[in-house]
Amino acid sequence: MTPEYWFNTQTHEVEEGRHSSWSHLMGPYPTREDAQRALDKARRRSEAWDHDDEDWAAGHDAP
Numbered sequence: 001m002t003p004e005y006w007f008n009t010q011t012h013e014v015e016e017g018r019h020s021s022w023s024h025l026m027g028p029y030p031t032r033e034d035a036q037r038a039l040d041k042a043r044r045r046s047e048a049w050d051h052d053d054e055d056w057a058a059g060h061d062a063p
Contacts, residue, residue: 002030003016003017004016004017004027004028004029005027005028005030005032006026006029006035007025007027007029007036008025009025009026009050010024011024014032014036015031016032018055025041026038
Protein backbone atom coordinates (compact mmCIF):
# COMPACT_ATOMS: atom_id res chain seq x y z
CA MET A 1 0.00 0.00 0.00
CA THR A 2 1.30 3.45 -0.94
CA PRO A 3 1.69 5.81 2.02
CA GLU A 4 -0.54 8.86 2.23
CA TYR A 5 0.58 12.16 3.69
CA TRP A 6 -1.57 14.63 5.56
CA PHE A 7 -0.95 18.23 6.61
CA ASN A 8 -1.97 18.98 10.18
CA THR A 9 -3.36 22.54 10.33
CA GLN A 10 -2.98 22.66 14.10
CA THR A 11 0.67 21.61 14.37
CA HIS A 12 1.76 22.57 10.82
CA GLU A 13 3.45 19.18 10.58
CA VAL A 14 3.17 16.53 7.89
CA GLU A 15 1.89 13.15 9.05
CA GLU A 16 2.55 9.90 7.23
CA GLY A 17 -0.79 8.20 7.55
CA ARG A 18 -3.74 9.76 9.33
CA HIS A 19 -3.00 10.01 13.04
CA SER A 20 -4.83 13.17 14.11
CA SER A 21 -8.46 14.26 14.11
CA TRP A 22 -9.99 14.82 10.67
CA SER A 23 -10.84 18.36 11.75
CA HIS A 24 -7.12 19.24 11.75
CA LEU A 25 -6.04 17.51 8.54
CA MET A 26 -5.73 18.42 4.89
CA GLY A 27 -5.17 15.63 2.42
CA PRO A 28 -4.38 12.99 1.59
CA TYR A 29 -1.41 13.89 -0.59
CA PRO A 30 0.73 11.43 -2.55
CA THR A 31 4.04 12.85 -1.31
CA ARG A 32 5.44 14.55 1.77
CA GLU A 33 6.37 17.57 -0.38
CA ASP A 34 2.80 17.96 -1.64
CA ALA A 35 1.52 17.86 1.93
CA GLN A 36 4.07 20.49 3.00
CA ARG A 37 2.69 22.81 0.30
CA ALA A 38 -0.96 22.25 1.32
CA LEU A 39 -1.58 25.70 2.80
CA ASP A 40 0.07 27.49 -0.12
CA LYS A 41 -2.01 25.51 -2.61
CA ALA A 42 -5.21 26.23 -0.65
CA ARG A 43 -4.33 29.94 -0.52
CA ARG A 44 -3.76 30.10 -4.29
CA ARG A 45 -7.04 28.32 -5.00
CA SER A 46 -8.93 30.61 -2.65
CA GLU A 47 -7.45 33.69 -4.32
CA ALA A 48 -8.42 32.35 -7.76
CA TRP A 49 -11.98 31.66 -6.58
CA ASP A 50 -12.19 35.16 -5.05
CA HIS A 51 -11.11 36.60 -8.40
CA ASP A 52 -13.73 34.52 -10.23
CA ASP A 53 -16.39 35.71 -7.76
CA GLU A 54 -15.39 39.33 -8.38
CA ASP A 55 -15.60 38.79 -12.15
CA TRP A 56 -19.02 37.15 -11.77
CA ALA A 57 -20.30 39.98 -9.54
CA ALA A 58 -19.08 42.52 -12.10
CA GLY A 59 -20.93 40.68 -14.87
CA HIS A 60 -17.85 39.26 -16.56
CA ASP A 61 -17.56 35.66 -17.63
CA ALA A 62 -15.02 33.62 -15.71
CA PRO A 63 -12.41 31.88 -17.87
